[in-house]
Amino acid sequence: MAVSGISLLITLGIYVAIAVVVFVAFTILRDTKLTRRFFAPKTYTPGIEHPPKIRGGLGAWVPQVIRMSEAEVIRCAGIDAALYIKILRMGLEMFLIISFLVLAIILPINCTGSEVNSLMSDPNNGNSNLAENPLAWFAQPSPPPPPGTPAAPEEKSGDDPASNIVTVPDFYDTDIPPAPPGMTWWKYKDDVPPLPTPEEALNNASYARYGWRWDASYQEIKYEFTDLDKTTMSNISSRSPSLWAHAVVTWVVSLIMYFWLWKYNKEALRLRIFYLLNQPPGAMSHTVLVQDIPAIAYGTIPHRADGTLLKLIPKSIKDKAFQQTAMLTKRVKSGVKSAGSAAVGTTGVTKLAGDSAEADADNAAAAQALSSSLVKIDATTGRWEMRDEWAAAVNEIDSTGTVAAMVEQEFRRIYGDTLSHVHMCHKTDKLDPLVAEYERTHQAATDLLDNYISLKRRGKEMKPKKVTVIGAKMGEWGKTKYGLKPKKVEALEFYCDRLTELRRLVLAEQEAARSPDNLYPSAFVTFKRRVSQVVASRTMMSEDLSTWSVQPAPGAEELVWGNLGWRSWERTGRVIAMWALFWVMAAFFMIPVTAVQGIISANSFLDFLNDIPIAGAMITGILPGLALKIFLAIVPIILAIMNKFAGAVSVAQIDLGVVYEFFIFQVITVFLGSFIAGTFANQLDQFINDPGSIITIFGTSAPQTAIFFLTYLLLAALPQASLNLLRLVPLIIFWVKSKFLAGTERAKARLWQDQKLTYGTLIPNDTIAILLGMTFCVVCPIIAPVAVIYFAHNYVVWKYQHVYVYKGAYQSGGMAWTRVFDQCMTGLVCFHLMMVALLGIKEMVVPSILCAILWLFDVTVWVTVHKRFYRPHECLSLISAADIDNREAAALGAATEFSAGKSAASVDEEVDRRYISPSFKFDEPAHEQVLSEAARMQAVLAGGEDEKLFAEPSQELEYNDDIESGRVTASRVDESSPALAGEPAPAGSASAQELQLEVPDREKSATSPIAKA
Template sequence: MAVSGKSLAITVGIYAIILIVAVLLFSKWRLAKLTRKFYAPKRYVVTEGYPKPPPLATTFGGWVPQVFKMSEAEVIRCAGVDAAMYLKILRMGFELFLAVSFLVLVIILPINCTGDEVDNLIATNTTATNDATGEKYTFTSLDKTTISNIPSHSSMLWAHAVITWAVTFVAYWWLWKYNKEALRLRIFYLLNQPAGAESHTVLLQDVPGVAYGTIPNRADGTLLKIIPKSIKQKAFQQTEMLANKGMNIAKGVKVDVPIDLAKDTAADNAAAAAALSTGAINVEATTGRWEMRDEWVTAVNEIQANDGSVKAMVEGTLHRVYHDDLSAVHMVHDTSKLDPLVAEYEKRKQALTDMVDNYISLKRRGKELKVKQMTVVGATMGAWGKEKYGMKPKKVEALEFLRDRMTELRRAIREAQEEALEPGHVFPAAFATFRNRTSQVVAARTLMSEDLATWRCQGAPRAEEILWNNLGFRVWERAGRSLAMWAAFWAMAAFFMIPVTAVQGLLTMNSFLNFLNSIPIVGALVTGMLPGLALKIFLIIIPIIITIMNKWSGMVSVTQVDLGLISRYFIFQVITVFLGSFIAGTFANQLDQFIHDPGSIVTLIGTSAPQTAFFFMTYLLIGAFLDSAFGLMRFIPLIIFWVKSRFLAGTERAKARLWQDQTMTYGTMLPDNTISILLGLVFCIICPVITPVACFYFAMQYLVWKYQLIYTYGNVYQTGGLLWMKVFDQCMVGLAFLHLMMVAILGVKKSVGPPIFCAILWIFDIMFTIAVHKRFWRPQECLSLISAAEMDAKEAATLGAPGKGADEEVRQRYLSPSFKFDEAEHDQVLEEAERMRKVVVEGAEDEKLFAQEAEASVHSSVADEAEGRVTAARTDDTAAAGADLEAGARETEAFQDTVEQGGPGSFRSVTLSHYEDASEEMRGAKQA
């Protein structure tokens, strides 16, 4: 169904009203007492060292210019390098489409409007005498702004081809500029990693000599039938070595030769072997062959030589390569039985702490302390639960149960930890930490072994992001899972084409259209809003499904999972949102003509395909107006926050968690941004009016997400700017589709020269992509050896000895969280619970317990808003704002000092120019 100017205007008007209302509500509610912590949680966290953002103006709309003006240094200090990189991507989209809009609106739009092809085709509808066979096209006044209005064979098509070249090289220029910015931010991130963290650590996978993860250990009967026989035989031989206590590396091979020649053959082999053998290479005398090193055999023998210790084998192997630069090795263990116990323990501890806090809060308000009970089912808690509570549901005293359950869980956790540390539960993975960055760079970038099925080495992810259970997969299982995941992904994409086609088909049903046209305002709304909204709704669950697929495929960190989501979600949207909607919409818009005259398919594509651009324009309008409005207000999270804080969160600690624990990931946002770049580029020549919509989309997204990243959301992970590598490739896909579209459209317009002229651009696309990858990709993987050596020298001078910081940091960092247990905290929680139980149940007095601040262990600024109680920790907002302003200035200056001290001089000179305005801005604010 063609989109009319009326329906488009009504749609834009409604969207604009929604956006304006959202901005007005946000401007008011961000200052309201009830919701200010929800809309700016980072302003109210008082943990020492937490990067608090600067205060915003209390005037109604004063926050907008302040957010726009905040420097890159402020963004990095408050939200990290990924946030700065993401905002640069949005800024690039705005700048790119601002330039493209100027080109196409000034040159292409007037050319399209001067054509008469649409008028001629509309006239065809009125002169056709036979409805069954006559041509009948569906057009609106908006179509006169597209390339549909240019007749075939027209010389004006050359203008479209020339502007295609201009748009392409404008895009190249901006992409090259932001590639340099991305590299600058990436190096800045790498130079400022603390000693002993991922800057000094590598992840080793597929460690040989470990039974876990091998085919006999992991494959069931069905899978074994699929695996080739030769692979199965080798796998079973490897695991058999472990049972046989190892074997010699040098193996004799039986050779069948005639008896009378055996002696001569053996002598010849021995002579040849002696001639070829050197101090470093040994040729087998019995066969005359040199065999490659068998990593599995070597590892098994070394493990047995070290009393069965895999860790000693790994340390020995790495020590032979890196000598004293190796600081520590942490083996990864199977914690599948331990993890559920730890999860339940944390849940019970939180419940017990909240209950104690609640009693303290009630006591302060002068309310009666009643004994709380809870229903437990002993059968769900193993032998301990059955013995203590029986098999049936039973009501028990809550404080006593939680205390006893935590004690039992601590005992069970100790046993499970000891079991997990046994040799049979070792994963074929380890974290190796070095005393300096130089060795880490070498280890992460070099080949550990010629056998790629063993000793696979990569830079370690951040310890907080690791998916520990996925470290047990070997390369064969990761490859198999990845293949299965891709098969499921393509099947899902194919299935999703059904609803996409259905939406387009629904809008072409005559009965449906007649009903809509009888109610003009409804028809305008449906044609302008329904298709894009339906597509947005269908896409909601896709990121969740892809995330589950990525985790199942064996990715080892949250960063890998989310970067994988960025790639796959973009591919999915290209297939369904772009190609699916374009193909379905092209034929649906002129379905009647195509059915009655299939021979007119070429003319149909040339006239109908540009109409589909208006569908994609409505899709971008949703992102520009509705996504921005809902992204700013976050209505659903706000409702959940209000309900939980009002009715479910009974303690200060629980209420604090509601507004503090707000996080986001880039995996769902970036593909929406890059698909918008693709749509804007692909249709910028065909339908010039789409470019200002794309420009407005990126401007609004920049404002909304700059605020949210600085004031609201915390980081789930930190890639250090690796987002850009995905974005660049996706932008190049957009350019490739632009050139494909122009070649196709100009071709069906029966023009010879222009499509050939545009086809040449594919060569430039390939050349530009290769040039960018060669120039910028490798430096983003890890530090150069020169930069690493400079950082090592600075750290040695600062810490007093090379690797001292790494030694101290690594002791606990890359140990699974399931092995970490805070005994002091455990004892304190149980002690407070017992003291509270004596007060509640036995009526004892404990003034010291109630004198302490219930919220002191979390954040002293948390207040019980529902009861109207103001804590002593809360100070006057004006005084707090002044103090925060000074603190923000100090933090920004300290951040600049870090930049000055953190990297090589060549990089420092580039970096400081971007941060000099930060301290000046904050000093000016202090003086004001």
């Protein structure tokens, strides 16, 4: 069903109304007492950078957000947020210029064309409609009417999906003898009367010498056009000189894109280098992640096989098949030598029985001649063997005693005294569930204490609460203490007992996890200088690429610790499996996408809605795009799971992988799937009957499909962006929980604090908008201003969200830009492909060739940008790293110390805190704190008194929403009062004490004793 102009206007009106309602609701709710923290959590969360106060009345936040500087965005949200805002600004600037260009030049040309009117009045390019043919009555089913009494042809049922195609019936008898030589003839079927002559049928003597017969291949095409199609390239006839303007504007738009992409490549690189230069001295700026460490059995093929049915294979066979791992069974030098000898024996030169001593002497002489102080040739085999990293590592372990010492020795041999420390990674799959249960139990105990305190302060009765426990789920301890059946016990007593038992289990499992048998083949290696970190992260440590893989260390808080145990062979296999699943999923999603296009194109069953404008707008303008959005909603979640499965070691790697893959997925489904299905759905029957007509169908119907993408982009530009601002579903959940479920201030604070944001969905949606706007800006000029609306609206919405609401789930320092540029270039290639195809179909050879030349420019720009900008994105240059090292050392007068004046001991302490799995961190004081307060509370519940426990804070923090600076401060509070909300400020922060949120002695109990990395 083609989208009409009135349907588009109604759709636009509905979307604008939704946007206005959401804007007003947001403006009111962000100043309402209940929801102000939900809509601006970073204003009220202690221990972080607070955004500037928004002043003014209704809508005053919009101009203040727009005027907010890049520095303010970086201060409040980080480099990734600043880069994302620049991406939106780039799209806005580009499409503002493109809109002016295409609306001023292309739109008038398209609107003044006549092709749509011509096709609507005569869709068969000058051939009379079959229904208007004076011989049309011959096309009726038998028995035919008597000659001379033509009857109007019977109309096909509207329920027939092929009603847009009228095909001539079969009139001729094919079972006839051959015609005389040099002639052809035909015979009508018995139930078909002979055709009258042209002179008789047309009643015109000038046709006296004409003859005719039915064209069996004839098909009448009935196009579906609306007045909106007159704004597209469909309205330009073939070989029209006006098409030269389309080619010229294509060139101008392309040059604009090249210029803007180059400009923002420089901006992205500036932000990236700013991020790298401002990395504080410490773990991340001086540490690399080393994977595939040799001489560790974990992750090898035999180790994995032992965990599967392959463990049934006899050990002797597995040892023979996997000699490298067999070396690990006996870490003695003789064993290494034996393994090395066996390896050489399998590939060496076998001596023949008749070899002479003279030949041996010649071989030895040749080997000696080729040998040097650096390279030795084996005199016996005459071969030089590459270094065996596994054998060398096993040998080194024999000398040093531990794997960690071996890794340290390898790096110290390369980097000398600049090496600071090595931290091995451990398998914690048994420890992690215990830690997770401890955290849940600790939080439940803390919430219960807060609830009791809240009841007491409000003068309400405190009754001991009970919980139902099932001892069978808690091992032998639970079975012994509570039995096998469900049992109701006093909640606080249970939490204390369970925390005590879990502490014992956690500490015991921590010791077990630190054993050599649980070592992962990964380690974090920290250097004293940035230069060493840069060199280590960007150079090849070994020719054997299956060992010693080195990369910059991700932030400790974003690590996926469980993925550090996978070796290169397993990561490769998982990546292959992930991409296979990706293409299967893309093919599967093509089914609903094609179905949506087929349903909205086969409009015969919707004809009755044409007289209801709003219904028509819903069917043609809103539902198709909405259905597509719904289908795509779950895809980023699936892709994130797939990336984690593929071996990504950090949240940043997972999310940036989603940025890359979700764009490809949308190109396949949203762009190609919808475009192909929408182009051919109306003429599917004709395409099946006459595949050769594909070019004609594409040339006429492809520009019409641009209208669908216009409505799709309009949906994302107005209602979707507005609802992103309101966050309707999280708002409802927040309201319900804060009203009925969150009984304490700390529980309520958890509902609005720490809102996390990733870019796996955001960036692909923006780049697909760039692709759609760019590809169709000349074909359908009105899509360009819709793209302007999209980027302008999202610019305001997401700038506010980044500054006032969300915290980044990670900080990659702008690494997403390289993917953004590649996706924009993909849009340019699609744009040029579209114009080459359409101009070629319109029989404009030279303009089509001119547009094809732009592909050479695409390749040139793409390659040039990669060479010019991509390497600086990867890491600091050696010059910059050395300069920072020297300046930091000189500032403290200690050039031999670790940068920023830290000693090696302080570095080790920092790395110990950062690059150790959170499962190994246990806060004993916090554990004792909650047990102590629980014991005091139990005494109170038993009838005792404890004034200190329930005393109001001496100087309790109250949120002052009218503070001019927009910051939240608090004085010190009574050391015995419990924490009610918030979290402690970062250690070492200059304003840590000032920003504490009612956190006295119990400040550590505000979060789990098992600290997060």
